[in-house]
Amino acid sequence: MSTLAYAETRYQQFLALTKPRVVALITFTAVIGMFLAVPGLPPLAAVVFGTAGIALVAGAAAAINCLVEQKIDALMARTRRRPLPSGDLTSLQTLAFAAAIGGLGLWLLFAFVNPLTMWLTLATFVGYAIVYTVLLKPATPQNIVIGGASGAMPPVLGWAAVTGEVAPEALLLFLIIFVWTPPHFWSLALYRARDYARTGLPMLPLTHGPRYTRLMIVLYTCALVAVTLLPFAIRMSGFVYLAAALALGALFLVYAVQLYRDYSDLLARATFKYSIVYLAALFSALLVDHYWR
Numbered sequence: 227m228s229t230l231a232y233a234e235t236r237y238q239q240f241l242a243l244t245k246p247r248v249v250a251l252i253t254f255t256a257v258i259g260m261f262l263a264v265p266g267l268p269p270l271a272a273v274v275f276g277t278a279g280i281a282l283v284a285g286a287a288a289a290i291n292c293l294v295e296q297k298i299d300a301l302m303a304r305t306r307r308r309p310l311p312s313g314d315l316t317s318l319q320t321l322a323f324a325a326a327i328g329g330l331g332l333w334l335l336f337a338f339v340n341p342l343t344m345w346l347t348l349a350t351f352v353g354y355a356i357v358y359t360v361l362l363k364p365a366t367p368q369n370i371v372i373g374g375a376s377g378a379m380p381p382v383l384g385w386a387a388v389t390g391e392v393a394p395e396a397l398l399l400f401l402i403i404f405v406w407t408p409p410h411f412w413s414l415a416l417y418r419a420r421d422y423a424r425t426g427l428p429m430l431p432l433t434h435g436p437r438y439t440r441l442m443i444v445l446y447t448c449a450l451v452a453v454t455l456l457p458f459a460i461r462m463s464g465f466v467y468l469a470a471a472l473a474l475g476a477l478f479l480v481y482a483v484q485l486y487r488d489y490s491d492l493l494a495r496a497t498f499k500y501s502i503v504y505l506a507a508l509f510s511a512l513l514v515d516h517y518w519r
Contacts, residue, residue: 239309244285259384268388275338276387282331289324290355302421350379367433374407409443410501417494440486447482451475470511
């Protein structure tokens with residue numbers, strides 16, 4: 227293998243540790259939080275360095291997750307090809323990589339954004355990499371509900387990066403992602419139940435059964451639709467967002483009800499995929515509405 231090919235392979239392996247698709251959604255919601263925080267355009271430095279810092283720390287948290295769960299990942303079909311269980315990278319390499327990019331991200335936030343954003347981002351890192359991954363995930367089937375708080379923080383981080391404070395509107399964005407997380411993740415857990423059964427993790431479809439999990443997806447989706455109306459109710463957004471939230475929420479509810487009534491792995495997979503599109507489209511609608519009015 228040539229030096230260039232080796233370097234490219236190594237780059238891909240380290241990149242895989244950061245779970246780039248997950249980090250992309252995290253970063254996207256953080257950036258939306260930045261633009262929603264001010265009437266006009268946010269300061270360019272806050273956007274550039276805030277985005278870079280948040281993305282780097284999120285990638286570091288994902289790498290620590292891979293490090294802690296490497297034995298679990300080796301048992302699951304969808305994760306056994308990750309760099310650690312496949313043997314492409316060592317635990318020490320992963321730890322050093324996570325420390326390097328996480329430290330760089332926190333430094334960027336402290337030096338070029340503001341200390342509040344740095345501390346909030348550090349707390350989010352600890353919440354995901356330690357509280358969720360190490361403590362909650364192996365201990366309770368409600369792991370994703372409680373641990374979802376760290377995953378819901380990015381728009382708050384983006385808001386703080388621009389304004390230096392956490393406003394009620396930022397907490398509302400947090401609430402939307404917090405309530406979105408259980409139906410998003412449980413639809414994945416349903417069609418990956420056999421994988422999770424091999425790991426011994428107390429995932430909801432295993433501890434309470436698939437039908438109960440599907441009911442919880444319906445109930446949380448109903449709550450999500452209600453919560454997404456709050457930006458319009460408090461006049462944070464207007465009718466453009468309201469129309470999008472109702473349409474997107476109605477389709478999510480159709481998926482959830484159909485999943486409850488007539489389950490199939492194919493439908494669960496489609497529901498999971500739609501949930502990602504849903505969140506991206508919902509936050510995009512918030513941004514469009516913000517500058518439309």
